[in-house]
Amino acid sequence: MRASLSSGRLVHAAPAGSALAHMYLDPLPTNCCAAWFCCLFCQNATHKHLSGAPVLSADALVKAAIEPHVRCVCFFGGSPEPQLPFALEVSRRIIEESGNRKRICWEWNGCGSPRLVESAAELSLRSGGVVKFDLKAFHPDVARALCGVDTSRSLENFSRIARTFREADLLTATTLLVPYYVDAEEVGAIARFIAGLDAGIPYSLLIFHPDYQMSDLPVTPRNQIDACMEAARSHLQRVNLGNVHLLRFAA
Numbered sequence: 001m002r003a004s005l006s007s008g009r010l011v012h013a014a015p016a017g018s019a020l021a022h023m024y025l026d027p028l029p030t031n032c033c034a035a036w037f038c039c040l041f042c043q044n045a046t047h048k049h050l051s052g053a054p055v056l057s058a059d060a061l062v063k064a065a066i067e068p069h070v071r072c073v074c075f076f077g078g079s080p081e082p083q084l085p086f087a088l089e090v091s092r093r094i095i096e097e098s099g100n101r102k103r104i105c106w107e108w109n110g111c112g113s114p115r116l117v118e119s120a121a122e123l124s125l126r127s128g129g130v131v132k133f134d135l136k137a138f139h140p141d142v143a144r145a146l147c148g149v150d151t152s153r154s155l156e157n158f159s160r161i162a163r164t165f166r167e168a169d170l171l172t173a174t175t176l177l178v179p180y181y182v183d184a185e186e187v188g189a190i191a192r193f194i195a196g197l198d199a200g201i202p203y204s205l206l207i208f209h210p211d212y213q214m215s216d217l218p219v220t221p222r223n224q225i226d227a228c229m230e231a232a233r234s235h236l237q238r239v240n241l242g243n244v245h246l247l248r249f250a251a
Helices: 058-065 081-097 114-127 140-147 152-164 184-197 222-233 244-249
Strands: 018-020 055-057 072-075 103-108 131-134 171-177 203-207 239-242
Touching: 018 081, 055 058, 058 081, 072 081, 081 103, 081 114, 103 114, 114 131, 114 152, 131 152, 152 171, 152 184, 171 184, 171 222, 184 203, 184 222, 203 222, 203 244, 222 239
Parallel strands: 072 103, 103 131, 131 171, 171 203, 203 239
Antiparallel strands: 018 055
């Protein structure tokens, strides 16, 4: 969606039944943050350039998703929340038209409308998919430094999904180990928060690499990685280290 300067109201930037989006087939998959257990930084910064964004119709997305060789459909970005009603409708159609043979997954910051976020989780549960929250920070000052806003809505929605779907192996989280910002104290606070809901929720710490507007930072230092892993494991049962190919660059 975009803001209309003439009326001050939000209007759709894409025709009805479509979205500003891009899709691709990942045969491995190589870009799934949940693969280790179930199958201002942004490494996908091009999603910010709305003027050149491709328009993808719901029909085209559904048609591609129900092809026999496709197993999972993951909405990520960016973050799918700005176009979540579109993504939900597409997901329902994929489940129905495939005979519930496709997994629906979400990789997002989790800041969407609580009602819509819960609807998305229901679709993932129904199809055997997962819901991944990118918990960038816990303390408000750190969150504002990295994101421009605090992460209270993300934490609230994470709690909502954890409590609503308590018996399901549905929810997971990641945190990017930004050098000099997301240290063991920050990771420990996030891990305690998750453990307060369920210590068995999978949690993956991602090694940072310089990109976009944070290209002046190094790869996450090894001592920071080790301290953060220890902090997370002191609270949670299932902790993973992601982006391990970057370890050879960690000082």
